[in-house]
Amino acid sequence: MSSLRPIVLCGPSGVGKSTLIRRLFDEYPNRFGFSVSHTTRAIRPGEKDGVSYHFVSRDEFLRHVHAGEFLEHAEFGGNLYGTTAKAVQDVSRQGEPRRAILDIDAQGVRLIKAHHASLNPVFVFIAPPTFATLQERLQRRATDTPEAIERRLQMALQELAFAREPHSFDCVIVNDNLDRPRRGRR
Numbered sequence: 001m002s003s004l005r006p007i008v009l010c011g012p013s014g015v016g017k018s019t020l021i022r023r024l025f026d027e028y029p030n031r032f033g034f035s036v037s038h039t040t041r042a043i044r045p046g047e048k049d050g051v052s053y054h055f056v057s058r059d060e061f062l063r064h065v066h067a068g069e070f071l072e073h074a075e076f077g078g079n080l081y082g083t084t085a086k087a088v089q090d091v092s093r094q095g096e097p098r099r100a101i102l103d104i105d106a107q108g109v110r111l112i113k114a115h116h117a118s119l120n121p122v123f124v125f126i127a128p129p130t131f132a133t134l135q136e137r138l139q140r141r142a143t144d145t146p147e148a149i150e151r152r153l154q155m156a157l158q159e160l161a162f163a164r165e166p167h168s169f170d171c172v173i174v175n176d177n178l179d180r181p182r183r184g185r186r
Contacts, residue, residue, distance in 0.1 A: 006035070006088055006100040006119060010109050010163075011126030012156030014138040016175040017103050020126065024101065033091035033098040038064065041079035044143065071116050072108030077151060083108065088119070105155070106162040109169075125169040127160065129176035 009017050024032050038054045040061050049055045056064075061080045064070060073082030083102055091100035102121070104112075109123060128134035134156055138149045162168055 004092065004097055004099040006091075006102055006121040007032075008102045008104060008109060008112065008121045008123045009126060010104055010106055010123065010159065010169070011175075012128065012134055012159050013152040014134055014141060014156075015126045015128050016137070017126050020173075020175065021101055021103065030096050031098055032101050033094055035083055035087040035091055035100045035102050037081055037083045037087065037103070038070075038073075039079060039081045041077075041081075071102075071119065072104055072111040074105055074107045076105070076155065077148060081105075085116075106159045109162075122171070123169045125159075125163040125172045127163060127172055127174050128156075129174055131156070131160075133176075 011017050036054055038056055038061055040058045043055050065073060069084045070082040071085050083104060088100045091098055112119060138152055
C-alpha cells in the first residue's frame with residue numbers, strides 16, 4: 001500500500017462532501033483518488049457503476065462481507081454500503097502514487113479505528129454551519145422522500161454528536177460556503 005495516508009471524510013448527508021471531493025479532484029487530479037465503495041442501493045441519475053459506486057446485489061455484498069473484504073460496512077435506509085481494502089489500494093496503483101479519499105459514515109470511522117488502525121488515515125469531519133442549513137440542503141436536493149430526509153437528519157444528529165467526542169477526528173471543516181469551506185477548530 002502507498003505511504004500516503006488515506007483521508008477519511010465523514011459528515012452528514014447533504015453537507016457537501018461530494019462537492020468537496022469533486023473540487024479536490026479538479027484542482028489536484030494527480031494527488032488524490034476516490035476509493036469507490038460498494039452499495040446495494042439503486043443507481044441514481046448521473047451515477048456510473050464503478051465510478052460513483054460499485055452497484056451490487058445484496059447477496060454479492062454479503063459474500064464480500066463474509067470473505068472479510070470490507071474495511072467498513074453499514075446499512076442505511078435498507079441499503080448496504082461498504083469500502084473494501086482493495087478499493088483503497090487501487091487508488092495508489094493508478095499511475096503516480098495518490099492519496100485515497102474515503103467517504104464514509106461515523107459507524108465506518110469507528111470500525112476502521114477499531115479493526116484497521118494500520119490503515120492510519122487522516123480522519124476529517126465535514127460539518128454544516130447549522131442544522132437548519134443541513135435540512136435546507138437535503139430538501140433542495142430533492143432526491144429523497146420526506147421520510148428519508150427525516151432518517152438522514154436523525155443520522156446527522158448522531159454523527160454530529162460523534163464528531164464532538166474527543167479524538168474522534170483529526171480535523172473538522174465547517175462547510176458554510178460550498179465554494180469555500182473553512183477549517184474548524186480542533
